[in-house]
Amino acid sequence: MSETVGFIGLGLMGRPMAKNILKKGFPLVVHSRSQGPVDDLVAAGAKRASSPADVARQATRIITMVPDSPEVELVLDGTDGVFSGLQPGTIIIDMSSIAPGPARRLAERAKAKGATMLDAPVSGGDIGAIAGTLSIMVGGDLDAFNAVKPLLEAMGNPEKIVRIGESGAGQLCKLCNQMVIGGTLVVVAEALALARKAGVDAGKVREALLGGFASSRVLEVHGERALKGTYKPGFKTHLFAKDMRNVVSTLAEHDTAAPVTAVVQQLLHATMAAGRGEDDNSVMARTVFDLAGLE
Numbered sequence: 001m002s003e004t005v006g007f008i009g010l011g012l013m014g015r016p017m018a019k020n021i022l023k024k025g026f027p028l029v030v031h032s033r034s035q036g037p038v039d040d041l042v043a044a045g046a047k048r049a050s051s052p053a054d055v056a057r058q059a060t061r062i063i064t065m066v067p068d069s070p071e072v073e074l075v076l077d078g079t080d081g082v083f084s085g086l087q088p089g090t091i092i093i094d095m096s097s098i099a100p101g102p103a104r105r106l107a108e109r110a111k112a113k114g115a116t117m118l119d120a121p122v123s124g125g126d127i128g129a130i131a132g133t134l135s136i137m138v139g140g141d142l143d144a145f146n147a148v149k150p151l152l153e154a155m156g157n158p159e160k161i162v163r164i165g166e167s168g169a170g171q172l173c174k175l176c177n178q179m180v181i182g183g184t185l186v187v188v189a190e191a192l193a194l195a196r197k198a199g200v201d202a203g204k205v206r207e208a209l210l211g212g213f214a215s216s217r218v219l220e221v222h223g224e225r226a227l228k229g230t231y232k233p234g235f236k237t238h239l240f241a242k243d244m245r246n247v248v249s250t251l252a253e254h255d256t257a258a259p260v261t262a263v264v265q266q267l268l269h270a271t272m273a274a275g276r277g278e279d280d281n282s283v284m285a286r287t288v289f290d291l292a293g294l295e
Contacts, residue, residue: 002026005151008052008058009096010037012233013122014065016129017095021063023132024154028057052076056085061151064090064125064233069098072215076106090115091149095123095136097239098115099246100168100175107140107167118235119167120240122156123176123181125235127221133289137177139170169291171283175250178243181211182264182284184218189285192247193292203227210223226285241268241277 002025007018010032017114018041022028028046031054032038042048049055052075055062062082065073072094076082082092094117096104103119110117118140120235128134134156138145152161164173191209195202206223209215225231244265251258271277271287289295 004059007063009065020132021154051268052082053080053085056082060090061249069102088114092117095120100171103171103289104168107243133157137170137173138163140167176249189288222282224256225282231279231283237281238277240281
């Protein structure tokens with residue numbers, strides 16, 4: 001019998017990730033701020049927990065998937081948090097996207113309480129979460145990583161589950177991931193805008209680019225969304241903006257220049273100012289189209 005897994009945070013990503021854990025036969029106990037997703041998971045075979053501490057009392061493998069650093073700190077170290085109910089030898093896997101600094105601090109707190117914490121943010125959006133094909137970037141203890149590898153493989157592509165380094169390294173990798181996505185998305189939007197302004201079929205341009213060296217997952221998925229004007233999340237723009245704030249602060253911490261990322265950040269500000277924070281982050285293309293005077 002597999003060890004019981006606790007899952008805290010059943011949002012757009014967390015709910016399908018938890019369902020994939022159930023499908024792989026892991027006993028599962030769940031908790032979330034909203035009860036609808038909890039009811040859904042319980043109906044699928046999970047047990048309900050009354051609080052993060054209750055999750056910790058029932059599970060020795062605990063996954064957290066919440067929006068940002070303050071929520072992770074509250075779930076773990078707040079009143080009735082995971083740390084107040086920890087069993088010895090527990091491995092906590094935070095799959096949220098947060099800054100590297102808080103990830104390292106929380107890992108030290110977990111260690112002081114006899115547990116181990118991994119930071120394991122993901123890439124692949126809701127599509128990857130549903131399909132169980134997420135890329136997972138892990139920071140933390142190697143033995144703990146090896147111990148939970150089968151659990152991670154229930155949610156991600158085994159070939160794309162990579163231990164990056166020690167605590168915080170997974171989150172640093174996720175920030176690099178967001179930089180690449182943001183820069184690529186903006187350039188894809190600029191290319192599509194040029195095609196449209198020149199009177200060329202932008203859909204055909206995208207099709208041709210996908211067959212060559214310019215091909216990318218961003219061009220494939222976000223390029224299609226931009227052409228169709230369909231921006232149902234996916235990954236909400238306000239969460240991408242949160243990640244980019246963490247990128248900017250981490251760049252400053254390490255005295256690293258990133259002029260392209262600075263432009264992406266300003267376009268993201270414009271996208272948020274236009275009231276598009278609840279749309280998929282590919283809606284940044286709409287901001288680029290607006291600058292080009294395109295409908």
